[in-house]
Amino acid sequence: MSDGQRSPTSDGQIVVSGLTKQYKNVRAVNNLSFTIQPGRVTGFLGPNGAGKTTTLRMLLNLVTPTSGTATISGHRYADLSEPLRHVGAVLEASSAHKGRTGVNHLRVICAAAGLPRQRADEALALVGLTPAAKRKFKGYSLGMKQRLGIAAAMLGDPRVLILDEPANGLDPEGIRWMRGFLKGLAHEGRTVLVSSHLLSEMQLLADDVVIIAAGQLVRQGPVDQVIGSMTQGVRVRVRTPQAEALTTALKGQSATVDADGQGALLVSGVDAATVGRTALAAGVELHELTTERPDLEGVFLELTAGKAGIR
Numbered sequence: 001m002s003d004g005q006r007s008p009t010s011d012g013q014i015v016v017s018g019l020t021k022q023y024k025n026v027r028a029v030n031n032l033s034f035t036i037q038p039g040r041v042t043g044f045l046g047p048n049g050a051g052k053t054t055t056l057r058m059l060l061n062l063v064t065p066t067s068g069t070a071t072i073s074g075h076r077y078a079d080l081s082e083p084l085r086h087v088g089a090v091l092e093a094s095s096a097h098k099g100r101t102g103v104n105h106l107r108v109i110c111a112a113a114g115l116p117r118q119r120a121d122e123a124l125a126l127v128g129l130t131p132a133a134k135r136k137f138k139g140y141s142l143g144m145k146q147r148l149g150i151a152a153a154m155l156g157d158p159r160v161l162i163l164d165e166p167a168n169g170l171d172p173e174g175i176r177w178m179r180g181f182l183k184g185l186a187h188e189g190r191t192v193l194v195s196s197h198l199l200s201e202m203q204l205l206a207d208d209v210v211i212i213a214a215g216q217l218v219r220q221g222p223v224d225q226v227i228g229s230m231t232q233g234v235r236v237r238v239r240t241p242q243a244e245a246l247t248t249a250l251k252g253q254s255a256t257v258d259a260d261g262q263g264a265l266l267v268s269g270v271d272a273a274t275v276g277r278t279a280l281a282a283g284v285e286l287h288e289l290t291t292e293r294p295d296l297e298g299v300f301l302e303l304t305a306g307k308a309g310i311r
């Protein structure tokens, strides 16, 4: 892209502002606003039908918003002069002409976009596909197709990368590779926006999260802060041979006590120190005393509870 399009303050930033998409019967995205920063991996999370794909498609000018704006580095995608040099996107597993080799598939894109031919080889190397460069697309596994899609997105050496469910169909080794690859891109200062249902994976991958449900923003922030803000989910797990005595003593401290069905008690409303002190005062023997914080999965379910995903 030309220097004229770069702005020092907004370079690489994605800004979604009041974005709305009304289909005939469904408001897929409803007055959505959030900002994504460069140099970080941001996880875009939401239950099925939350509006993630529609949002990404509006960002990439594949769907026209009913109202609101979505910009990348201060510009609408449609206004970027050389979009592939600025934004790489993988919206679904790569599709290509079945009889074409991986490297030829990328060369065709390079030719159409005015990118140097050798970028095809460089991008294949980047995603570890060099050994399969001359194999035909029809023989590629799903994981190889995902990598080819990412290679295509990287052809223009873009500042911003947008991926819709990139871990779909990958085996554990592929997921580990993807995690390292995307973190590396963010480390280089690029903006990486990834939508996913794999919440446990997001906890390992993302620096920030944007959580939506029913087309609306539910929460945005650094993963740790979003999880840390959920004090409601903090519980203390206790094991004791004197469960009844401990339950009675804790209820006297206004704690809530539930059995976990596997021989332990789950205590909420008081911290671990209070549980230990209460047990000591009541002469109750403890075999385990652990503080449990909700993981992203728990936070996500709690935040999106009651907001029907399928509309």
Ligand SMILES: Nc1ncnc2c1ncn2[C@@H]1O[C@H](COP(=O)(O)OP(=O)(O)OP(=O)(O)O)[C@@H](O)[C@H]1O
Pocket (backbone or CB within 6 Å): 023, 024, 026, 027, 028, 046, 047, 048, 049, 050, 051, 052, 053, 054, 055, 310, 311
């Ligand atoms: N072209 C369309 N016409 C009508 N409704 C649509 C269209 N595209 C999406 N929708 C509806 O908009 C809502 C949001 O869909 P979207 O695919 O954006 O959600 P999502 O969060 O990506 O879901 P998933 O995780 O299941 O892929 C859904 O109710 C969907 O049925």
